[in-house]
Amino acid sequence: MVRPSLNLLREVAARNRPSQKPQFWENVGLAARRRFELEIGCRMRPDWLDTPRVVGLSSVGFPDDQEPLQIEVTPREMINRAIFLYGTFEISETRLVQAFLQPGMTFLDVGAHIGYYTLIAARLVGEAGRVHSFEPGKEMRTHLEANVARNGLHNVEIHPQALAEQTGEVGFYPSKLASNQGISSIIASGDGRAAPVTVPSLSLDDFAASLGGRRIDFLKMDIEGAELQVIRGGQHLLGGTDAPPMIFEAHELAPVADALRPLGYRIRQLHYTLESGLELPDAEAHIESLFAAYEAPNYFAAKDEAVFDQVLTRANSGRSPLFRMLGRL
DSSP states (O other): OHHHHHHHHHHHHHHTSTTTOHHHHTTHHHHHHHHHHHHHHHHHOTTGGGSOEEEEOOOTTSOTTSOOOEEEEOTTSHHHHHHHHHSOSSHHHHHHHHHHOOTTOEEEEESOTTSHHHHHHHHHHTTTSEEEEEOOOHHHHHHHHHHHHHTTOOSEEEEOSEEESSSEEEEEBOBOOTTOGGGOBSSOOSTTBOOOEEEEEEEHHHHHHHTTTOOOOEEEEOOTTOHHHHHHTTHHHHHSTTOOOEEEEOSSHHHHHHHHGGGTOEEEEOEEETTTEEEOOBTTOOOOOTTTTTSOOEEEEESOHHHHHHHHHHHHTTOOHHHHHHTTO
16 A cells, blocks of 8 residues: 555656646645645535636736735636646746737737736836737636736726637637636637637737727737637738737647748747746747646747747846756756
């Protein structure tokens, strides 16, 4: 009986060592408390994972004098559970957003879900900036609206439309998986999506035209395979010299890359380690991703090569020597 227990402990320790789980070690106090709360809660109450609760996001990457952003999560769902456990979701993408956004910028959160990136962006761009959050799923949009209101953010506009190739209407396939609400999409694919509902749609070019000349500084897409639709509907904006850099998730890079590169975009992968911080290897380079088992690859696209260097400098300057040392373990 002792040997299996020791083997299990060794396996858990190996999975959670600093070189393998930076999202735990960058805010180890928060993560340890949340892990303890989850383990005890699940043992004490059968419905603990299904009970919504408001928690603070990690303060890493924000000025020390700011109160943590508050977000309601239901830990049964995988994105919600990651946010609960670490106060952070997709640490590579989070650190890039924190490094890129500056006060006064305009950020588009396409596929906003419950508002994780919306909240972060709204704090970073400040009152002079603007965040436009697109979430066509009615249930998720309700959570998004509540989380924005919970933090008293007045620089966020929530849109019920799906960004798509054309303005009008599209079919939207909600997730039917309680454990993964992040797979909803306007693309019919996979067994985890329910029958479609009709939602309003908006092309990126039509939306940009509605801003009255205000620049779009940064675009984030997490829309489960619908990236090509947004790109096709944004040829004028994305083909221009003032086109915004973007981050996007893609299970298959080639179709998205083939659409972006003729418009002048260069593409890098996103990766993060405790030792090195944010890394932006070439899009097609083979890397041993720490997050491959539970996250689809994320990419950063920009037209100016200097943007990559600027973001890396901002993200990694002043990193703690302790993190660099721990990251080798």
